[in-house]
Every structure is written in structure tokens, then in C-alpha cells.
Amino acid sequence: MSIDYLIIGAGFSGAVLAERIATQLNKKVLVIERRKHIGGNCYDEKNEANILIHKYGPHLFHTNNKKVIDYLSQFTKWQPYEHKVLAHINGDNIPIPFNFNSIEALFDTHKAQTLINKLLAHYSKNSKIPILTLKKSVDSDLKFLADYIYDKVFRNYTAKQWGIHPDKLDTSVTARVPVFIGRDNRYFNDTYQQIPNKGYTHLFKTMLNHPNITLMLNTEYKDICKLKKDTFYLFNKKFEGKLIYTGQVDELFDFKFGKLSYRSTYMEFETLNQKQYQNATTINYPNDYTFTRITEFKHIHLSQSNQTTILKEYPQMHIQGKNTPYYPIFTEKNKIQYNQYKIYAKTIPNLILVGRLAEYQYFDMDDAIENALEKFKQLRKE
Numbered sequence: 001m002s003i004d005y006l007i008i009g010a011g012f013s014g015a016v017l018a019e020r021i022a023t024q025l026n027k028k029v030l031v032i033e034r035r036k037h038i039g040g041n042c043y044d045e046k047n048e049a050n051i052l053i054h055k056y057g058p059h060l061f062h063t064n065n066k067k068v069i070d071y072l073s074q075f076t077k078w079q080p081y082e083h084k085v086l087a088h089i090n091g092d093n094i095p096i097p098f099n100f101n102s103i104e105a106l107f108d109t110h111k112a113q114t115l116i117n118k119l120l121a122h123y124s125k126n127s128k129i130p131i132l133t134l135k136k137s138v139d140s141d142l143k144f145l146a147d148y149i150y151d152k153v154f155r156n157y158t159a160k161q162w163g164i165h166p167d168k169l170d171t172s173v174t175a176r177v178p179v180f181i182g183r184d185n186r187y188f189n190d191t192y193q194q195i196p197n198k199g200y201t202h203l204f205k206t207m208l209n210h211p212n213i214t215l216m217l218n219t220e221y222k223d224i225c226k227l228k229k230d231t232f233y234l235f236n237k238k239f240e241g242k243l244i245y246t247g248q249v250d251e252l253f254d255f256k257f258g259k260l261s262y263r264s265t266y267m268e269f270e271t272l273n274q275k276q277y278q279n280a281t282t283i284n285y286p287n288d289y290t291f292t293r294i295t296e297f298k299h300i301h302l303s304q305s306n307q308t309t310i311l312k313e314y315p316q317m318h319i320q321g322k323n324t325p326y327y328p329i330f331t332e333k334n335k336i337q338y339n340q341y342k343i344y345a346k347t348i349p350n351l352i353l354v355g356r357l358a359e360y361q362y363f364d365m366d367d368a369i370e371n372a373l374e375k376f377k378q379l380r381k382e
């Protein structure tokens, strides 16, 4: 088998590059995946109750990037879907991102109006303010509100989710869920909010279905490909093509500079004999329980089932080989450690690192796709 490109990992980064190389460069691609399925952490499947579940946690597609939508639309039709999240605070479920409706749900009318007026006096309507920015307010009402939101919504959730003190975490993490200066209860404000009408796995199947693409599932790349000094050997022969690696970069280099920290999650699915469990797709539990959130999949993918499936997410340490790495843990120390791997990777010709794990980036799906499309552009120029 003659291979021009070897791609490790069949998540979005790997699948986009495989598809582009196969169709645009007419080159042969071998995709290696250690799991028994394609799609990486976006993988979904129908369960015993005929409900489409996201095996690695809820994946809600949203983007402002038309290029990404146009690209994916070659492989799927869409179903409109706007994600809504509530947070369980003081016994009530209030809208998240925290907005005027959340304020009114938690404070008496007079106090709520004062806080809303103050927000409008300081920020423009419909803007998004990171909680850590709001916490720097000098106005006493805004400072009170910021501390309240931080304590009730962010502090404990963030500690639970990441397993470290929130102060150590890069500010971009909590900025993903800003305070909203308005009444929009949607989790995202992006122009495009939609999900593949037959699910993500189906989308990946269509992307990878090409005669130039060979897929090997259940395969550890180290069983077929070895790195000796700066040269890759595939099936014991020197590999002259390019290797695109989308897995954990520390694992690729045998943890040469130490293990990078990733966060994992234990996913506990329950199928219940009732038509509906909760009145939103996701309810966050910042201050109660050891799980962070409960997601009910019927709200995402409609189903006629008399049962319903929910998912509780329990964040945990990533233990190499034991559980799945989901998130890079963005601290200063970890970023410096990653940089050592990045610099080292540059010394290996024909190696390209792509994606959330390999580039140690908190990419959303649209970011991962855009990033892979950009990598393809560079590769095409070479």
C-alpha cells in the first residue's frame, strides 16, 4: 500500500485533513484510530432507547464562520438547534450565561432593576462581559453583582471542572461563558447554530468515504509506526510521506518533557422510564453534587421514545491509558511545558501537529475545523 499521508486520529482535525488531501490533492491517506470508531470526541450513536447520544459529552455546533459551515455542508444537512443552559442556584434554575433574566430570577424587583440599570450605564446593550472583567468594577453595585455571580456560578463549578484553584486558570476559560448585557437566554450568540441532521458520526462517515482514504480502527499507531531519531518508519519501512498527528503530543514523544495535564470526565449515562427529565438541554450544578452538569439528549435530537437518556459529567484527573483526555488545562506552567514539545516537534521533518490535543488548545468544533483547513492551505503550498 503506497501512502502519501499518515494521519493519526479520526476526530475533526484528522477527518478534515484526510478529506482535503484525498479530494483536493488526489493523494493516498491512511488514517489510524485507536478507538473502535471515527469522530473522536464528537462521536454519537443511537442507544437502546433509540435516542441519539453524544458518547463523550454534549457537542453543540455553533459558529460565526461561514467558511466552516460551507465546508461541512458538503457532507451533511442541518437541523436548527439553539443551545439553552440553566444553572441550579439557590434552589432555582436560572438562565446561563447570566443575563437580565437571571438577575430578575434571583433578586427582588427593585434590586434587580438597580443592577440592570447599572449594567446598562457601564456597558453597551447586548455586549458580553467576562466575569473576571466585571469583578474589577469599582461601582459598588456592580462589584456586588460580580462577586455574587462569581461565587454562585463560577467559583465552585470551575474548581470542580478543572481540579485546580480558579485563579491559576487562564482567564480565557471563564470568558467562554460571559455575563450577557441583555435578555438573550441562548448559550451562544453565533450566527449559525445548527447540528448535523443525522448526527456527527454520519457526517464523519461521509467525509471519510473516499477511495484515497484507508481507515484503520482499533489500531495503536505505535504498533505500525515508529519514530527513530527524526525519521518515521511505517510498517518497518522508512516513511517518506507526511505524518499528521492529532493525538496527545506528550505521548508521541514518550513524555520526554513530562506528562502534560489534560482534564478528563467520567460520563454517566442513565436511561429513565419517563418521557422527559428536565426542561432544558443542560442544567449546570455549580454548587451541588460532584458532577458539573446534566444533559438530556432528547432536547437536542428529537425522538419518539417513551424513555429519556440523561448524562451526568464527573470531571476527573486524566490518567494516561485509563481515561480520555478532553481538555488541555490552561495554566502558565502547562503552557510553558507544552512549548517545549512544540519546539521539539519542529525539529522533526514531515511532522504536522494539528488539533486540541496535539496543539494543546481549547478548540471548539468550528475552531478545530478552521484550524485544520488552514493547515491544509499551508500544506498545499509546500
Ligand code: UDP
Residues within 6 Å of the ligand: 087, 096, 153, 154, 155, 157, 158, 161, 173, 174, 175, 176, 177, 284, 286
Ligand atoms: N463555567 C462555570 N459555570 C458555569 C458554566 C461555565 O464556572 O455554569 C466556567 C467553567 O470554568 C467552564 C468554563 O466556564 O469550564 C467554560 O464553560 P463551557 O460551557 O464552555 O465548557 P465546555 O462545554 O467546553 O465543557
